[in-house]
Amino acid sequence: MDPILLGKGVTDDIQVFLQPRFGNRHGLVAGATGTGKTVTLMTLAEGFSKLGVPVFMADVKGDVAGLAMPGQGNDKLLARAKDIGIDGWAPADNPVVFWDLYGQLGHPVRTTVSEMGPTLLARILELNDTQSGVLDIVFKLADDRGLLLLDLEDLRAVLGLVADQRKDISTQYGLVSAQSVAAIQRNLLRLSQDGGEGFFGEPALELTDIMRTTPDGHGVIGILAAAQLVLKPRLYSTFLLWLLSELFERLPEVGDLDKPKLVFVFDEAHLLFDDAPPALVQRVEQVVRLIRSKGVGVYFCSQFPDDVPSSILGQLGNRVQHALRAFTPRDQKAVRTAAETFVPNPRLDVAKAISTLGTGEALV
Template identity: 55%
Template sequence: MTEKVYFGYGKDVASIELSKLNRHGIIAGATGTGKTITLKVLAEQLSAAGIPVFLSDIKGDIASLAEANTGGGLEERLTATQYTTYEPQSYPVEIWDVFGAEGTPVRITISEMGPILLSRLLGLNDTQTGILNIVFAVADERELLLIDLMDLRAMLNYVADHAQELGQHYGTISKASVGVILRSIVVLEQQGGQQFFNEPSLEIADFMRQSADGRGVINILNAKQLYTQPTLYATVLLALLSELYEDLPEVGDLPQPKLVFFFDEAHSLFDGTPKALLDKIELIVRLIRSKGVGVFFITQNTTDIPEAVASQLGNRIQHGLRAFTPKELKTVKAVADSFRQESGEDLAQVIQELKVGEAVVSTLQADGTPSMADRVMIYPPQSRIGTIDPSKLLQVMNQSPLLEKYQESINRESAHEQITALIEMEEAALIAEAEATAQAAEAERLAKEQAKAEAKQEAELAKELEKQRKQAEKENERARQAAQKARTSARRTDSAMDRFTKNIMSSVGREVGKAVSRGITGMFKR
């Protein structure tokens, strides 16, 4: 098994131990000093060793790895590098494209991106980032899938609509902050975010393939359009690196890495990056080595890389720097001091004198110590120098074994549909509640009307009864009065005769009584 990859010649053949590639590295140098050629040569050597590679193509001159170099004029460089086994050849290449126009579509979901990276991509402040964290927490709690930007928008509106309820657990939720995030999403959509945040999302295993002849597949992200939005570009690459970190199992130190990830134009990753994200990047770089992944940052100046990250980059390839001002001279001196160098060597001067294609190189040796800095001429690439032929690019794209898997996007049920269904259920419940309330109110109204009617009927009946009672009393009174009047009239009509009769009768009675009395008495007297 190959133990090293060779990429140039200085005092001796320049090489990197495969077992030390997971200690990461950096390729730095001013524009036009040969960083792209170094990147291609390393990709070729790693592929030949059976190690898959990921890198981005910003200028369109990396995809030409798929074509063999047919140009001449390499004799001087081949001699200088003692590259006796040079053989022009093409390499197995997979072209990826976030926008799906010139390459196999590469997608991830909103959930896979996570709130920290997404906040950076949207340019949010701390308060707005806090709201976004709440959105992700609520989505996880309620099992709402965040796949695309439509899902994110639906979740933001849901959180805003339930701000009072959620605020009791998560704290104040500002609807103004939600509005800012929603506007930022519109900008991201205009930059092509709709294509990137979707399914089927990338399976990391598809980055770690080998061709039929055992060479590692070189995965190239077509970034010519993507890099016109540097923040989006940097976030996409970091999201892919994060996916590697999250998905791959711990394997410790391997004889050779599973994948080497080249992060070109790395300065775009760190420009204006909030501390929370810097901490995440540092953590990924520090721990991803145990997942069998090596990471190389490519940038113009090593000072573009924060110290916490740069200190973890064991393999260093420094192309030429030009220094004309005190500040630039200080920078070159700082770069030179980061190398292990021979006593008495003015490495800062060497770095300024480097020709195109030359570099100061220091790599980790088998025992883990950095080698002495060496001035190295980088090998010429075996693949084509320059941009790929358009017909060859089309052929590579159309013959991709992954095209059928990723070509068509999938829109499965996720937060947007789930929340829409939930809202419809809530609205139906509200309608049912309103109808029940209306029915209850109508029943109450009818009951009141009926009670009122009954009360009115009872009142009218009572009134009629009272009227009848009074009428009866009146009639009784009239009858009584009539009877009284009749009695009175009768007494007045018969009074004289009655008195006369009574007097006569009284006299007769007395006389008869006397006669009877005398007769009886006379009888007794005799």
């Protein structure tokens, strides 16, 4: 099985490959804006697709969609391909399926309120601890009484029931205040106005929809149109976390395979961990730690390595570090942190190398 060519060494002229059997060891692509992170992600996606591995990734800036069309070759590209050692290179398209939570730029993505669950829904709605506790009671009540929670209208109906029977429900399940119910209802209204209404309902997304291969054996690249979605960071990050959790809960154990069953790319990873409660970070750590044995490789992409908590960063075996510019104290700290995560090499000043890398260059 051919490995994925990532590039060629600047100092030693040796080709750098990612072996397919290590594809599920997870990874991190980091670097400042404009240093080549997106091209690295597209290279990985195209390489995995050729191996027959489906890929799911978000298109935050609108440029990943170009994978669906063949590029245009020119003398510079041909010379670069020859220099790297790619024989017979020619522009080619890739099998791509577009997805969109709003159903405008791709196939609509839907799930039910019940499948999302109270913890992740509370994050989308930006509820405080007290309001999140009331939402837990709402889900428990619906479960005990056999009430379906498919879409936001169902959730509003159960919230109305809780408001009407607040005293009895408070006695049985715990204190439910009218203020908390009203706050949840207001946040549901805001979510609906932001376009979240279409995300909840049936038919729900099936995992097989994002784990497809073509008749000729290529993995299908699922691209989530996220240029508008990323403007609502909680909804963007929580959706991807929900999808990752679904993969973790439903896929069977397969151990170490010759290649992953799916590669999941989490772009703008800092949005997942910004203001995330400890329980949520712990949940992400658990999923990342254990999902490898289910044949799924998770790749985070962000500007700074320390955007990812250290407990999760330690699980990421495949690292591609593009340039970081040490212009501010925050940048200088990020460069030192990034350097400390690499294996010590007496022949290389990693911190200096990271700050002097050119566009398209990286430490791997």
